[in-house]
Structure formats: structure tokens, C-alpha cells
Amino acid sequence: MTRFAEELARLWPEEEREGPLGLAVSGGPDSLALLLLAHETLPGGIAVASVDHGLRAEAAGEVALVEATCRARAIPFAALRVRVPPGNLQSRARDARYAALARWAHAAGCGALATAHHADDQAETLLMRLARGSGLAGLAGVRDHGFVPETDLPLVRPLLGWRKAELEALVLAAGIEPARDPTNEDAAFDRARVRRHLAKHDWLDAAALAASAGHLAEAWRAIEWYAQIDWEEMVLREGEGPDGPVWRYYANVPRAIQVETVRRIVAELGGQVTRAEAGRAADRLWRGENASLGGVLAVPGIERVEKIGVEMRVWRFRAEPARRVH
Template sequence: MTLPRTIVPVSDDEAIARIERDVALLWPKAARTGPLGLAVSGGPDSLALLLLAHAALPGEIAVASVDHGLREEAASEVALVGEICAALDVPFTPLKVEISQGNLQARAREARYQALGEWAEKRELGALATAHHADDQAETLLMRLSRGSGLAGLAGVRASSHVPGHEDVLLIRPLLGWRKAELQEIVASAGITPALDPSNQDPSFDRVRVREHLAEHQWLDPKQLAQSASNLGEAWLALQWFAEIDWEDMVHRDPNGQMTITYYANVPRAIAVETIMRIVGELGGMVSRAEAGRAFDRLWQGENASLGGVLAIPGIEKLDKIGVDMRAWRFSPEPPRAVH
């Protein structure tokens, strides 16, 4: 990435109005308590977010750039983002993280959001924005379809959520309706040559292969795929809403203080799976949706289920406030196994 002598700010009124609308939908003006933080890597997508936000929210943004220490070029890319911010008179903070052992991409993501969350809290930012766009969303949807993901996975990247580990920090992704080519054009028009991550060209990564497939098959419209993911996201929010009602109405703790929870199961499987996961968590265990789904199937057939250190025993019981017999599944910590 090279820094031009003069950065040409975004002047397209339509683009500025568009990003203003996209940000306002996720972060209403009446709810704003501080500047908008931007995570900018130096790639074309995040630089476009910076340029758009600079034009739409002058004096109301701050930028951070994370060096994961995984590539030699990373430090110089962070420095150049800082130079661009200086040229635009935007507050800038470089962040350096260390990646722990394990899945490299997952650990890098965890470390990045941890650092960004801490930065947002320290700066008292109103929200944090990342540059995920429609092509990212389409790729994510196709990858998860190929893996047989459930509704939670097919919902893709959420337009609005919270920074993992920093639940008080709103996380927004205002570019999910924008195509990558549009963002590249914005950066090119500013006279900036963005950084290019070589991993984005490495076919050993699933995302790169999916990207190549989309490029080869024009009938697959990334923007429409992204819209489908958005629709699935709305369905997922509706399911979570009903799961909360199920928890409040149909989950009962033992009145004598025992570590036993009774669940009156009377909802579709997808909702019951969320409730089962929450019950196991309340009893000190941890379980995936796939495991909770298998437990549901066993319990529905009248069989005991063991999951996450919790034993579930099915039965039938009359629920007083309804006055009808219902499935009553009792969950309690599994007893210690005998050692011979």
C-alpha cells in the first residue's frame, strides 16, 4: 500500500447518503453516546469504510489497526493506515496482539476483537464498525450451506451484535449491502493503493475456493445471497425471541433448591435445542447445538440423554397452570462414575 501525496475524499453525495442511512439503521442517532470506532486493516474493504465514514461522519470517528504479528508486512501496513488517518485528521491507535496456539484464524479473530473491545471501552466509543460486505456474506452463506449448518450458522455475519467478550460495545457492519467492487472503486478514486493479503489468494482456504466459484458462475448473485443471509438472520432473531419465552414459561427450577431443572417441552425442535443448551449451561455444562439436538431426539423418544456432564430423564407430568399432561424432562448434574 502506498500513500498518495493527496488523498481525494469521497465526494459522491449518493454514496455519502447511502452510508449515512446504513449506519443509522444499525446505530440510530438518538442512541449515540460517543464516536464510531473503525477497525481498519489497510485492505480495500476497511479503507473504503474509513473513507466513507470520514465523509459521512466528519469529526465523529476514530480508527484502530491490529497487527497480529503473522506477516512481516503487517507492521508497515498498520503504519500506513496511521499515515492515512493523519492525512484525514482522524484519531488513530495501532494495536499489537499475540496469537495463542490452536486454530490460527479463530485465535487471530479472538485476539483482534479482544484488543478492539478494550480500545473501544478505553476511548468510550459509541460503537465499533467492521468492513464485512455483501461478497463476504455470500461466501459465508455458501460455506455454511456446504457444511450443513443450522439457522444460527446460515444467518451469517450479523449486521448488528456486540464485541465478543465486551458485551457493552455495540458492533455494527454497515457495508453488508455493498459489493466488494464498489468498495475497491472508492479506494481507487481516493488515489490509494490498498494492502493485499496473500492469504486471500491461497486456494487451500475454503473461502478462496468459494470466491473463485462465485466469480466463475455469474448466475450466483452475491448481493442476493447476502440478502438471503439477512433474511435468515431475521428468522434467527425470531427463534431466539420464542426461545426466551420458552425459557420463562416452561423451565422450572427445583423448589427445594436441588440442582434439578424441569423442562416442559412443548415447542418445535429448533426452539427446544436453544432451551436445552441454556439448561445445560445453568447446570455448569457446555454443549453444542448438534449435541443438544441429539439429546432432544432421544428425550422425545422417551430415552435418557447425557450431555455436557448433565443427565436428562424424560417423563410425563401435568402442568398445573395449563392443566394438561406434558413432556417433563428433568435435567441434573450427572452422578460421579464409580471407579473400580
């Protein structure tokens, strides 16, 4: 239990805690282990929610299992039901789940939300993203802390250093038979195929892969830090043009930083672009070509900066002119 308590304290320091720790518990071995560890570490200081996505008949029984586990320990519990819209099933289910959990955590006065992602999840995520050619932001994998999407609610994952097998052993030792989600073995999903591959090839060490994802996450945090400095020191709002504000960017940093700054400028102008789109635009601008992205027109140039006495690349961004219809 000390191991869990130390990791939780690192991710959610005691002096920052206001309200109980909310736990997302599905009824599987990983999340039940999270429940047991958190209950031991923070007795009387946790609340639990379980989400039924309405996709499987077994889900109601899994929610009931979590409720019974909480009732036996006098832990506040809430059952949440969500509707998953059509589209990418796993992605839409994730979005719906986090939205429901955020609403519940706010209503319950939770100070943070914890999920049960572990080292094996991290290894699977890294392999899937490598196969898709993801950039550094994607290869950084599952972060150990952050915020619930679209909210300011802290999100912590204190089990990223734990293996799935040890979490399952902890649950079984407590006399609880966890639920088994059949989609975890369904080869129609990428993650299930990657999981089988890892199990089949012992030279692929999940703990080592998870550690690599952690190193990549550290590198990504460094890029985020540098991108913030780039924004503060190299981006200026020049004023108003005929189509709205004009932003000036002295773009003389590595491409990875440029991408983050370009995305932020586009967002300031009301647009939204992916890192891949921002990267292609940055490449065009670096070659001296105009770029259009997310309803924003970017025009490159080179100017002498008198303050430091050197010439620098300068990119100007403005909303694209409205199309005139004759």
C-alpha cells in the first residue's frame, strides 16, 4: 500500500487536495485493484462511479458488482449511464465516459479523478501509436497526470507503474471475482491484437515499453515548456486588419515547437487544426510559400530585428478573407 500512497502523493499532493478522490471503476481487475488500494490509502476519502455505455448486456451486472463492492466498504457509489453516438466506437465511448465522469465528479465535490491505466496499457498504447506513425505527443502515451478532457478537473493515473498481473492478484487475494470484458479479447479491435502480440513474444517487455513511453512523455513536457516560451517571446498581436486581428510570429525554432505555436495562433483566430496539418503549413512557410489552414491565411517573410541586429523569418497570420459571391 505504501507504493500506491507514494505515487498518489506525487500526482495529487496532499496540500492540493480538496474533496474526495473520484475513482472510475468498471468492474474489471485493474479498476477494482484501484478501488482497493485507494480505499486502504484514503479511508473515507474516495467516491466511486461506474459507467454503463449501453453497448453490452453484461454491463449492468458489472456495474452491480462495483456497487456491491462499494456497499461492503461504505464507499459512496454512483451508476452512470451514457449514450455512445455512431462513429469510432472506442473513441466515442471514451469521450462519453469522461464527460459523464466529469459531471458526476463535479456534483460529488471530488478534488480529482483517478483511472486504472497500468503499465501493460501503456505498452499497448505505445506499440499501437508506433504502428500508426504518431508524433512525439502521441508516443508519450498515457500521461500519469493531466486534466479530464474539456474540464479543469485533475486526472491522475497512479497505477502506470504496476503490471496487470499484480493488480489481478491483489483483487483475487481480496476474494473478489472481477468482471471480464469480452471486447478485451476481440481481434476486431487494435488493442486486443496488440495485447495478443505482446503475450506471444516475451522479448517485448511491457515494463520496458512503458518506461520508454514515460521517457517520451518527459521529452514532450520539455517541448510544451519550450513552446510556451516561444509563444510568450516570439508571437505578437500586431493589431487589426480588414479581416480581423493579425498575429506576427518570429519562427526560428525547431519544427516541433513551430507546430505547437502555429496551432495556438490558429486557435486564437478561431480555427482548429491537427499537428499534422500545422506541420505541413509550417513546412510551406519555411520554404517561403503561403499556407492556408483552419480558415487562417499565413504569409511568410524575412525581416531584420533591430533589437538584436539579425534577420529572422516572420510569419503573419490572419483570418482568410471572406469569399465574395457574385
